[in-house]
Amino acid sequence: MATYSYFWRVPRSEIFLQASLRQILTLEPWYHYIINILKKKTRGLNTVKQDRNVKKENWKKKPAAGKQGRSLDDKFEEWVGEETGKKAGKSSEQKTDQKEAWSRARKKDGKNTDQKSARDFACGKVEKFGKADGKSAQKSFGKSARKDTMNFGKKSEPKHGLGASPKSGKLQSAAEEKKAPKKKGLCPVAHRCGGCQYLDMPYAEQLQMKQSQMQKLLGNYCKVHGIKGMDDPFHYRNKVHAVFGYRKGEAISGVYEEKTHNIVPVETCMIEDQKADEIIGTIRGMLKSFKIRTYDEDTGYGLLRHVLVRRGFTSGQIMVVLVTASPVFPSKNNFVKALRQKHPEITTIVQNINNRGTSMVLGDKEHVLYGKGYIEDELCGCKFRISPKSFYQVNPVQTEYLYGKAIELAGLTGNERVLDAYCGIGTIGIIAASKAKEVIGVELNADAVRDAVQNAKCNDVKNIRFYCNDATEFMMQMAASGDTVDVVLMDPPRAGSTEAFIKAVAAVKAKTVIYVSCGPDTLARDLGVFKKIGYQPEGVWPVDMFPQTGHVETVVLLSHKKADSYIHIDVEFGEGEGKIPVDSIAKRAEAYKPKEKVTYKMIKEYIEAKYGFKVHTAYIAEVKRNLGLPMYDAPNAVEELKQPRKHPTPEKVEAIKDALRYFAVI
Structure with a gap:
């Protein structure tokens, strides 16, 4: 009863300041919501009270005379x-x-x-x-x-320091510091966002810096060609993601501050599509009138978490993805209608449900609110279907050059069997299919595989097959079955490929490997593994896929090593002059046959069978040590040193020596 009396002391207005009645009744159990508000209110009052008491005590406290002076x-x-x-x-x-x-x-x-x-x-x-x-x-x-x-x-x-004038040594007031002219950059939040590290650097210097970085990192493997830059290095991203939050009674949208989950409000971005930024701003302005609360990561309450906008470069089609914490979307039909009235260029609107407390943006379930649920775009003369979860390069201008260079380096003549690993929605494989005999695509994302199949049908490509599987597992299965390919096209994520995948490339006898990478560090690591198994990097072609940032995309050509020279020898086997008898070859092979490796287990089994008793491995090791034999075969050498050494009896010493003589060790 005491709990209820405490509850009713809370003003009703306090509750409705936190959320609307609709949210309390539909999105979350109302009692959990009320309890959470009470906890926050109590905690806040206690904190304020404690702070006031501390300040009061500190003000009253007087320092001892002679030590810190008077209060x-x-x-x-x-x-x-x-x-x-x-x-x-x-x-x-x-x-x-x-x-x-x-x-x-x-x-x-x-x-x-x-x-x-x-x-x-x-x-x-x-x-x-x-x-x-x-x-x-x-x-x-x-x-x-x-x-x-x-x-x-x-x-x-x-002393001269922070806030001091370097000439006079006098401290500057806070007002003077604020009035001091500051260098303005292109973006007011670039120092907090962390996404555009090179935004205030001239573009020519950016390219020069990236070129030197690639040369330093990959120059030891092969020649690094000149980096491919952009004519217009701004507003190139056709995929825009905005996180939503609540601050000072207003909904905000933007990006996470670097290495935190603090939201930095962003109206426009220098590298994002301008129309996408405009749509996100419209959605932010509609939330208040539709009484839609943004999601709070700390409390777990609220509806709208993220907004994702994708725009086709050639088609101009626009997809809007509303990521919500609950499938219940109040007035969603009216919301969609109002959004379409303000932006009739929108092709489709999708609601994605993500109720997990993780950093993942998209959840598993989706509902199409308007349109087909996907958009289409054209790349290198082929059409591609793009759904909310599909991987698709964010810079279509540079992607045209990137994929074109990859197909060119593959040197396809129409007779090759090509494997497209980490294929995504099948972009590289479908583009290469017209120049190859057969293409096999493998991708772990099931949604991307479905899009890849549809893309092949849309482009009337019939010599390509797609498999939903992990690329490493698929390659190992191909190698185990004795299957072979001529060319491997691989575009792994930023983490790079795996050693097992690379070794399987050699097992399927691929002659050429085209490695498309978005992580130079992991690329350098993987190139080292390729070299060990006989693949030589022939060249690196950097592409500035992400201007204003520190990221670089690269294309690498690897070819299997061939012998520098050949010696031709004709040998005839049989009886007669000038021929080598087969029997003599067999005898020589038997004579030069390498000796079987003698193990401790073989010695112990021989002694037990002949003498009827067992000997410890440590005894065999001691006899070998006394005879001056190598000790690399002793499995318990380390354990021996940790314990008092036991010595074999003379009888066992003779038995061990007999076994060593039998196996021709001595």
């Missing part, structure tokens, strides 16, 4: 006494004098308007400019007071 109370009362000619006290006359002193203190500090600020102004600055000696304090008012400085004790000269 600010003493200094302030002395200052009030000098200003009014009377010592500060509690009588009405003295209180009036104190108020006048407060007023003068406030006038000297134009920004302070309350008594606490005036007191800080009158006494707080004493602490910044030296310590009182505990006996006497000199105070200067007048000109120095007009300059907002009050000195007690010894005169202190501040």
Whole structure:
């Protein structure tokens, strides 16, 4: 009963400030929601109360004389006494004098308007400019007071540092620092976003820096060709993602601050599609009128989490994905209708449900609210279907060059069997199919595989097959079955490929490998593995797929090594002059047959069969050590040293020596 009485003390308005009645009744159990509000309110009140108590105790606390000087109370009362000619006290006359002193203190500090600020102004600055000696304090008012400085004790000269003028060594006020001119960049939130590391760097310098980085990282493997830049390195991203939140009573949208989950509000972005930014801004403005609450990661309440916008480069089609924490979307039909009225260019709208407490943007379930649920675009003369979860390069201009270079380096003549690993929606494989005999695509994402199958049908490509499987497992299965391919096209994620996959490439006898990489570090790692198994990098072609950022896309051509020279020998077997008898070859082969490796297990089995007793491995190791034999075969050598060594009996020593003679070890 006590719990309910506490509950009803909470004003009803307090509850409805947090969420609308519709959200309380439809999205989450109302009692959990109320309990959470009460906890937050109680915790907040306790925190405020504790802070006030701490401040009160700290203000009352006076330092011991001779150590830290007098308290600010003493200094302030002395200052009030000098200003009014009377010592500060509690009588009405003295209180009036104190108020006048407060007023003068406030006038000297134009920004302070309350008594606490005036007191800080009158006494707080004493602490910044030296310590009182505990006996006497000199105070200067007048000109120095007009300059907002009050000195007690010894005169202190501040050292040059943060907030100080480098020439005069004087501290600059906060107002002067704010007035100081600051260099303006192209984006006001670039330092917080962290997405565009090179935004304020001239584009020519960006390309030069990336070229030198690729040369330093990959130059030891092969030649690094000149990087392919863009004519217009802005607003190239055709995929835009915005995270939504709530701040100061208003919905906000933007990006996560670098290495945090703090939302940085963003209206427009220098590398994102401008129409996509405009649509996101429209959605943000509609939330209040439709009473849609944004999702709160801390409490787990709210509806809208993210908005994803994808735009076709050649088709101009636009897909909007609304990521919600619940499948219940109040007034979704009216919301979609209003959004389409403001942006009739939208082709399809999809609701994606993500109720997991993870960093993943998209969930598993989707509902098509308008249109087909996907858009189509054209790349290298082929049409491709793009769904919300499909991987599709975000820079279509550079992608045209990237894939064109990959197909060119593959050197297809129409007779090759090609494997497209990590194929996504089948872009590279479908483009290569017209120049190859057969193409096999493998992709782990089931949605992407479905799109790939549809893309092949849409482009009337019949010599390609797609498999939904892990690329490494698929390659290992091909190698185990003895299957072969001529060319491997691989475009792995930023984490790179696996050693097992690379070794399987050699097992399927691929002559050429085209490695498309978005991670130069992992590319360098994988090239080292390729070289070990006989593949030589022939060249690296960098592509600036992501201008204004530190990322670089690369295409690498690898060819299987061939012998530098050949020696031709004709040998005839049989009986007669000039021929080598087969029997003599067999005898020589038997004579030069390598000896079987003698193991400890073989020695122990021989002794037990001949002498009828067992010997420990440590005994065999000791006999071998005494005979000066190599000890690399002793499995218990380390364990022997950790324990007191046991010595074999003379009988067992002779048995071990007999076994070593039998196996021709001695």
